[in-house]
Amino acid sequence: MTSRPSSSRDSASAPPSAAPEGLRARRRRETAQAIHAAAVRLVERDGLAHVTVDMISAEAGISPRTFFNYFPTKESALAVGPPPLTDEQRRRIGEGDPRPRRVLADLVDVLIHHLDEDPPLSGGRRHFRAMVRIASAHPELAAVVHARFDAFESELTGVVAQRLGVPATDPLPALLTGLALSVVRVGLQQWSTGGEEPAERDGTHGTPTAAGRRDTDEPGDSSPAAELRHAAALLRTLLSDQPE
Known part of the structure; x- marks a missing residue:
């Protein structure tokens, strides 16, 4: 981001x-x-x-x-936010089968890869938690972060509307974009709380080291992609009995 x-x-x-x-x-x-x-x-x-x-x-x-x-x-x-979509990502979301289920599947897939390659997320869970704590403690930073996410959501909605062949003001692009971003939010929440230490839940965060890491950091912190994919699979399960 x-x-x-x-x-x-x-x-x-x-x-x-x-x-x-x-x-x-x-x-x-x-x-x-x-x-x-x-x-x-x-x-x-x-x-x-x-x-x-x-x-x-x-x-x-x-x-x-x-x-x-x-x-x-x-x-x-x-106050970071999602990185801009690449031209290829915009093409993958904006072109292809216009059926809503297909659009949603492509949108979720693109977002998973987009965020998995995002540098702040690659810093690991502790870094992500620290960003959340800092933003929560400073409303002026939180406002900037929210504004950047809102702009990103608006961009996605516009690209989805292009693929559906409807105006960006139509409720369907906004609904599909909201569902896809909900997958991201749930996946990131599950990832960020994974491996949480009791000390961190109590409000302490370990002892800083010379490298800027802390003594409770996981040496092999996992990528968020697995949790994002799991959340996407749950959404597919929920929609599996629904018509296209």
């Missing part, structure tokens, strides 16, 4: 080959994620009011100037 910063200078100097552009985009995502992860670690440790851009930059191993190439404020580095 990381911002994808853009640079007109990079675009102007990019070679025509698609491969270097892919490498550059990956490096941008990796840097943005390193900044985001550093911000989360520091705010968890010191509190939002005591963390500065200089501190985040030092923790991420970059300069403050580089930080501002990615995020305008420290708050924006914390």
Whole structure:
């Protein structure tokens, strides 16, 4: 759920080959994620009011100037949202069989892969929980996160409406999008609470280590994809006796 910063200078100097552009985009995502992860670690440790851009930059191993190439404020580095859909993902959702069940199945499948590759989720359960705690403690951050998710839902609804051949104001695209996002919410909730330690439920979070991890972190934290797929399977079961 990381911002994808853009640079007109990079675009102007990019070679025509698609491969270097892919490498550059990956490096941008990796840097943005390193900044985001550093911000989360520091705010968890010191509190939002005591963390500065200089501190985040030092923790991420970059300069403050580089930080501002990615995020305008420290708050924006914390308030992440879903990454934009790729052209291929938009095509998979927006083209094909217009029957609602088929649209829903494709939408859920795309969202599972989309979120499974999202850098903040790849940080593991502890990182995800920390993001939730920080947003919950700071309403201004929660408002930004909700706004980004609302914009993402509106984007999805528009693409679904395109496939159905109906206006975006029609209730069916919104209903299908809402069902798909409910699968995501349930799957992420189940994943994020998996392996939760008693200490964390009591409000303590282990001892920080030099690497920014905590002594209760699972060394092999699982991907959320399995729980997302399980939630999708439950939805398919519920719909299995219904007509197309």
